[in-house]
Amino acid sequence: MEVRLLKKPSSSKAGNELTELELLKLVRSGNPSGARKLYERYVGYLTAVCSRYVVDRDVVKDILQEAFIKIFNGLDSFEYRGEGSIKAWATRIVVNDSLKSLKASSKLVFTDQFPDEPDEELPSLPNISASAIQEMIKALPDGYRTVFNLYVFEKKSHKEIASMLGIKEDSSASQFFRARAQLAKNVKAYIKEHEQ
């Protein structure tokens, strides 16, 4: 039996924040404040997502501009599937546009030659702020960062990542492990620095 994941539309959340369904209806009704509200709801999150892939701030702006235009144009035909579905859909658009931009700029270089260093490991994620970890991810090389983001945040398999980026599956795996090791090293250094 097929179980649909549609959630019942709930009334407004605590406070005055509209639900996604209410936002969607507002935008579709042609209310000029609807698009602005939707934009304000997600622009910060989507900027963070895009910045994890693309470092250049001007390029981030271009990508987000195109992405929001796609989002607003696509809302009429968007099939609402419960709270969070607009956010997930908008995130996919931003990620896809970011990948396109990276490929187009030819900055995406994947090397299989890595420095001969011992892999750093972390038993668990220490108490570290989101902004700190975000900055560390942004500091990774383009190839590492892209594979790491797709694997960790978009839940793609290495097979899928390889297909999306036009690389070998093994390359995707090695890029990820190198990224993970470098990030662990940086996290350790950050913790050490802030303990002192």
Added chain:
Amino acid sequence: MSSKKDWTDQLPELLEGFSEAEPEGLWDAVRSGMEPQKKRRVVPVWWWYVGGAAAAAAAVIAVLLLRSSSPSAPEILAPVPGTPSVIADMDESSTEVVSEDVFVPQTVPARHKTEPVTEESVIEPIEQPVSDDNVQEEIVPEDVAPEETVPAVIIPQDTVPEEEPVPQKDEEDTPPPVIPHIGTEPVTPPVTTPATTPATTPAKPRHIIKPRVQVMFAFSPSSSRGVSTSVTGVGIPSSPGMATKATGAGADAFMLSRNKTTTTEATHRQASRVSFGLKVDLDEHWGVETGVVSSSLESQFNTTGGSIASETTRTMDYIGIPLYGCYNVFQWKKLGLSLNAGPMYEFSVGTNTNTESFAGNRRTDQSHDDTTVDDDKWSVNAGAALQYKLNKHGSLFVQPGVSYYFKDSAPVETIYTEQPAAFNLFFGYKYQF
């Protein structure tokens, strides 16, 4: 298998609500990017193709009509005894007097009405085969014979008055009617030529072909069964037809869990078609046909891998411009049979992809994509149309036919690529002008 938690698994949760300051001026850029799209009326590229093809088809038909209609006599003519008559042969650019009679429209009382002699009232002998449908009777005196003809009367066109009185039988000194010059011979001053043979015997009917134009509307249903292929591999991207532009960068296809061996079954169905055509008969048997054909192709991709599955349905719309040669085999009472064959050029005008992902019985994701795939096709087609005439103008027809699509570097798999040779069946209605 161990389910060891990695520290990176905590990152999505940590950054779930994380926001960064938006780039400066982003909202204004988004707004300005939206405005031109709303204001500007964008004409889809395929409309230009259709418009161009329609204009070209109209030009071809117009030329054919002009060429076919200009030499024929549109009116039924009757002789007026006692007056010299002239026949102009446009093709040979010569003018010949064939009897003493002037041909004037039969509905006009010839003896008492002034009637200008125009180009349309000049008769040209026709030697083409005739059929019952596209002929008009013309009266020609029986006693016209080549040896009875005399040199033409050639008069400059600008000297011809608007209306020339038709001479009365009892007006003995009335000059013969002035005939406008049609050919290309040098112009000479008016010369009156007496006829050598009186032509007062009854005339017999003669046939002249008129061009026929037919407008057709036809529908061909899609097949209920399609061509199926199956591919097994690791991960979804290896699935046939999925690694294409049609799937919107393929993002939705990657929603299944990692490193699972998956099997994808692709089913492509025969296109349903709607066509609107114009056919021009050049003579009794031969004709040309063109028009616009709209085809809709459906492909279904079902991927399974353990407890996960995805279903993708893709519909691609094409517009085709055919150019067929036609041959009318026979017309017997109300039944007729015609054959047609020729090339057709098709280009895609829209792609619609719907993907649903399942984990067990639970639907986990659904996406929709309207990205248009840039794809065009050449094919050759042939068909035999059996038609039943309902009345003077309308006919119903059924047309079984075959198509063959040439191999190309198509970016997507469709029934055209998987089964290039196909059978189709059209049902339609023709209106003949």
